[in-house]
Amino acid sequence: MVEPEGRNALRSIAVVGNNAVAWTSAAILAQSLNRHGVVVTLVAGEQTDAQPLVEVSQPALPRLIELWQLSERELLSACSGLFSLGIKYRTPGQDGFFLPFGTHGMAPSPASFEQTFFKLCPKGRRRQFNHYFLSTQAALKGRFEFPVDDPRSVKSTLRYGLHLDLSRFIQYLETRAGTLGFNVARADITAVRASAGGDRVEALDLSNGQRIEADFYMDCSGERGRLIGEGLGIGYQSWSHWLPWDSQLSCFAAGPSDVKPYSEVSLNADGWEKTVGLQNGRVHQYFYRESSGFDPDAYCRKVGADPVSTRPLRPGRRDQFWAGNCLALGDAAGSATPVVLSELHWATKSLLLWLELYPHRDNQEALQREYNRRCGEILDGFRDFHVAHTLAGAGPDALTQGPESLAWKLSLFTGQGRLWLNDEEPVPQETWVALLLGLGIEPDRYDVVLDGVDEAVLRNTHEKIYRKLAQESERMPSLEEVVARYCPAPKQ
Incomplete structure (x- = not known):
């Protein structure tokens, strides 16, 4: 500055x-x-x-x-x-996936970790990429620990957000x-x-x-x-042709909640549903088209929450x-x-x-x-990150129908297994890769520099990494224990 x-x-x-x-x-x-x-x-x-x-x-x-x-x-x-280690997704007709905060922390040798993963893991099974983040392993077990500054520790790869x-x-x-x-x-x-x-x-x-x-x-x-x-x-x-949701419902269900170190997002027929835990309850949000016939009151009754607010959304820019x-x-x-x-x-x-x-x-x-x-x-x-969410299960033709900048990203990724992001890109590359693989958007090839690398050696390395992450996550305390010790909310 x-x-x-x-x-x-x-x-x-x-x-x-x-x-x-x-x-x-x-x-x-x-x-x-x-x-x-x-x-x-x-x-x-x-x-x-x-x-x-x-x-x-x-x-x-x-x-x-x-x-x-x-x-x-x-x-x-x-x-x-609460602390959050990422977002858990559910999409129709597919297994869910976890979008982690943090990094996998693996240095290129000789190519990036993503490229070695593409070589070892066949198409259709690549959602497992997200399990090579300590944040994913910990979150899905309900565990949490703070990052450390020591780059030799796998816990240095952790990052966390807040609810x-x-x-x-x-x-x-x-x-x-x-x-x-x-x-x-x-x-x-x-x-x-x-x-x-x-x-x-x-x-x-x-x-x-x-x-x-x-x-x-x-x-x-x-x-x-x-x-x-x-x-x-x-x-x-207006960007409503790319992002059609023009309304957001928010409602709150009070009472003890199942404390989880992540928020949950799911794609339904009439929009996106999001659930966020707090110490004193949970917030349910729904992003939908007003013309879809979605009934906010019926939804609130379904999730046991009190209707609080509905606000218009205006996707676009000045x-x-x-x-x-x-x-x-x-x-x-x-x-x-x-x-x-x-x-x-x-x-x-x-x-x-x-x-x-x-x-x-x-x-x-x-x-x-x-x-x-x-x-x-x-x-x-x-915008591109959110428009990418609309491609879940939409078929290959949809990959070219978004903004030009997104179509370019997806073309490079599906054709070359690479992402080139602009200088001001707000989403880290590893997060982009985790999202696209989770949505079922996969590359056709991997870096040719890996053709000369023994596949058995790569597989052994990956197995060691996975075991290390699993073991480290098992040693972490639960999020509930961390919150009770570190930042309990006052009793109401």
Whole structure:
């Protein structure tokens, strides 16, 4: 990140929204920029949009909590949280598979581990690739342990995300706004005052009579885009032809839950179902087309949950993510639908990119173009990852019917067993391989450098690796034991 300096440096940033993206963004900005004299103010009006109830975070969130110098143990306890090692999938007519966080940790010798796996394992049996991750072995046994820094230990390959009650997460950040270094203005926006040319935000008029003027504005107001869309008129491109789910149901079933170190996702005839455990119950989510005839109330009765919220989804993207002195984050910037990768994860990656390019008040055009290009690559990666889910059981013709960038990825993978990802790809290559193999999308060949390698030697190596992972996972404590010792939620 470029350090602000001189009279043209940004001195004030206003963040607009009252959701997890807004509160997290304000915390990131304050922790990054307070020491440079930047004042961060969160404008948190009444929360009118339905929220998804639970945050299923990727491994990046625990790292942010550490950077904020907050207690992960305290946060998990306050948010009835659990640790997660990945996602368990079920798809029609197929065995399920596990999508792990972390890495397999095997160095190329002479080719990558994936290539040796393709050589040894025939088509139709390659979902077992995911079992060469310690995260998979542990999660499917209900076990959990923290990663270690020692690269000689197989536990160094572990990564974990978090399941957090989203409203409690917001409350947790709210009570620590002062410690984290940002101000909070609790009022609705009554008017967005744009410049004469309509290309910059000049000020925000609030319902309490206050006027907020800042050098830069962050729009975290959700799909409405209160600043970027309504204020500056930046258009929106729809991706509904690739991502047809336009509604999300969230409902909560209270009571003791079967504590699992993963979330569960399944493809049904009318959409995707997702189940996420918390210490005090479980959240059920359903992503569906409103025109499909799906009945939210009937579904909630079926899973024994109370209906809480249904919200519209708007898959697509803004024509610009950064316009003038306004940056859109999360759903205000675009959405690939949060079936697997959450809005908070997308917003956080975008904001960290902006901080890397950090502008002055003037001469932002070159940085703005570069940010919009690179941020577009990030969201394209989110989109491609989710569109790939629609290919489960869809047949070979479907592989060419998605976005061009996804068709290119799949062509290289099925033809060569390789993936070349763009510079801003948000999903690690090993995760892509694990997903595609789990969905039944397999390569036709392996790296020819392995033709000269004794197959028996490779097989012996793989068997040793598998036994080592299985043995290590058996020695781990159960997730239930770790939570009871480390971060139990208060008794209700």
